Amino acid sequence: MNAAPLRVGLIGWGYASQVFHGPLITSTPGLQLVAVSSRQPERVRADLGETVAVHADPVSLIARTDLDVVVIPTPNDTHYPLALAALQAGHAVVVDKPFTLNADEARHLVAVARERGQLLSVFHNRRWDGDFLTAQALVTSGRLGRITHAQLHFDRFRPTVRERWREGSGPGAGIWFDLAPHLLDQAVQLFGWPVALQADVLTQRTGGQSPDGFHARLRWADGLRVDLHASMLAALPGPRFALHGTLGSWVKHGLDAQEDALKAGQRPDPAGLEAWGADPQAGTLATVQPDAPDAPPQVQPWPTQPGRYPAFYANLRDALHGLAPNPVPAEEALGVQVLLDLGAQSARERGECSVAARLSM
Numbered sequence: 001m002n003a004a005p006l007r008v009g010l011i012g013w014g015y016a017s018q019v020f021h022g023p024l025i026t027s028t029p030g031l032q033l034v035a036v037s038s039r040q041p042e043r044v045r046a047d048l049g050e051t052v053a054v055h056a057d058p059v060s061l062i063a064r065t066d067l068d069v070v071v072i073p074t075p076n077d078t079h080y081p082l083a084l085a086a087l088q089a090g091h092a093v094v095v096d097k098p099f100t101l102n103a104d105e106a107r108h109l110v111a112v113a114r115e116r117g118q119l120l121s122v123f124h125n126r127r128w129d130g131d132f133l134t135a136q137a138l139v140t141s142g143r144l145g146r147i148t149h150a151q152l153h154f155d156r157f158r159p160t161v162r163e164r165w166r167e168g169s170g171p172g173a174g175i176w177f178d179l180a181p182h183l184l185d186q187a188v189q190l191f192g193w194p195v196a197l198q199a200d201v202l203t204q205r206t207g208g209q210s211p212d213g214f215h216a217r218l219r220w221a222d223g224l225r226v227d228l229h230a231s232m233l234a235a236l237p238g239p240r241f242a243l244h245g246t247l248g249s250w251v252k253h254g255l256d257a258q259e260d261a262l263k264a265g266q267r268p269d270p271a272g273l274e275a276w277g278a279d280p281q282a283g284t285l286a287t288v289q290p291d292a293p294d295a296p297p298q299v300q301p302w303p304t305q306p307g308r309y310p311a312f313y314a315n316l317r318d319a320l321h322g323l324a325p326n327p328v329p330a331e332e333a334l335g336v337q338v339l340l341d342l343g344a345q346s347a348r349e350r351g352e353c354s355v356a357a358r359l360s361m
Helices: 015-026 041-048 058-062 076-088 103-116 130-141 180-191 258-263 270-275 310-320 330-349
Strands: 006-011 031-037 053-055 069-072 092-096 120-123 147-155 196-202 213-219 225-231 241-245 248-252 283-287 298-302
Touching (some): 006 058, 015 031, 015 258, 041 053, 103 120, 120 310, 120 330, 147 180, 180 213, 213 330
Parallel strands (some): 006 069, 031 053, 069 092
Antiparallel strands (some): 147 241, 248 283, 283 298
16 A cells, blocks of 8 residues: 555553554554553553654544544543544544443444544454354354354453452443453344343452453344353353354354464564464364254364454555445444443343344434
8 A cells, every 4th residue: 555654543551552452553554653642651652662652641642633543442431532522623533342331422423423424433353353253154154054042252260359440340340341342243243133132240259349240142033042141250161152053053162362462462464464363272063964954963173263353453544545444333333332231221120121122213
């Protein structure tokens, strides 16, 4: 691409910026990280060098007139005000998940971006997990027949409550805001919008200040049921994915390896992206042939596709140049936000909530 690099401003230099956004932006040809807002300028300069400007606060970064896009991977309760300010300043905007704290905030941002003709995207990076891409390919191929039941787990073992905003008592804290956006988005991408949702959101750890576990069931009119589960007390995690259909099943254990690779300092090489995101842990596939459905299933290891986190920012770059669609349109993230709201309502009321009416609002 011969165009001048698009200039990126990044708000905050916490975990999400250091592990995901900073490395992915700086390894994407055609993007240039020019500014970061942080109260730790020495840390930013040590990590990124002296060529990246460091602003003491988001307001001064957003006020810059030389930015093409502002990225917002900040505490969840700041997503809406910062995204609104950046849009009103004329910038394209990327917001980390969850999009906002509620669907009303998300709708307003979508409306502002649409009115101003500005790109607004949400970093649902788990669309590019290798296990999800494998699940998507299996569903699309029809190899499992009609899917009747699916399980999506995100299990960890962290019995000690840590002192950080994600595990505190503030707005947007807890595992429902942290991990449910991933699982809900993946379920919708695989199967479309459900007709109803029921969720149990709970706090199980000693000293827990916010939810640290949930179990949600999504229901489709054709009989499909999808169970979403996350826990901070799973020393023996359940399967990351389990798909069951009329022609067989596929089960995959273990989390996608890209986050750990980025944490370890590995970076995608734009000249050799085929080497990025490998997952050596295969899933297990058990299938029958359509013309012999009662035969014993054939069981075999099923390779996991490589993960492709670099694709988000490459697609964002192309979208800003008018060459590709928005990698995660804000309208899709608004739908996920509706499901998050309904899950919280379901947990409070201890009952199933209808989805269709809320999506149309």
